[in-house]
Amino acid sequence: MPMSNNVQTADWKAEKHVPAIECPDAVKPGEMFEVxxxxxxxxxxxxxxxxHIAWIRVFFRPDGDKFxxxxxxxxxxxxxxxxxxxxxxxxxxxxTSAFMMKVDRxxxxxxxxxxxxxxxxxxxxxxxLK
Ligand code: FE2
Numbered sequence: 001m002p003m004s005n006n007v008q009t010a011d012w013k014a015e016k017h018v019p020a021i022e023c024p025d026a027v028k029p030g031e032m033f034e035v036x037x038x039x040x041x042x043x044x045x046x047x048x049x050x051x052h053i054a055w056i057r058v059f060f061r062p063d064g065d066k067f068x069x070x071x072x073x074x075x076x077x078x079x080x081x082x083x084x085x086x087x088x089x090x091x092x093x094x095x096t097s098a099f100m101m102k103v104d105r106x107x108x109x110x111x112x113x114x115x116x117x118x119x120x121x122x123x124x125x126x127x128x129l130k
Pocket of ligand 1: 051115
């Protein structure tokens with residue numbers, strides 16, 4: 001069974017595991033723009049030692065290309081763990097990240113989030129050129 005069969009999709013407005021991708025709908029070729037990926041915009045995902053979002057990875061597939069490019073990997077490593085026990089720590093990373101990128105062709109952004117117990121969840125967003 002291909003790995004892709006293990007990546008689930010849903011609308012981020014209805015499913016708390018799906019990352020929302022925020023960026024302009026259209027950008028100028030070669031001009032940097034910001035992309036924000038985050039969960040919890042519609043429904044909060046737990047952020048505990050036992051249950052949390054471990055990472056979000058972002059890919060871009062330009063129209064006409066066979067392969068997608070890996071454009072970002074964002075790991076969220078603090079979830080309340082401490083020597084006193086689970087959820088006794090004072091540091092929690094939130095599952096939100098932003099980065100800059102540029103493209104010279106339209107295409108599709110794909111974001112994949114990894115919940116430590118509920119697996120992989122994907123969303124996508126079209127990106128046009130101005
Ligand atoms: Fe989960």
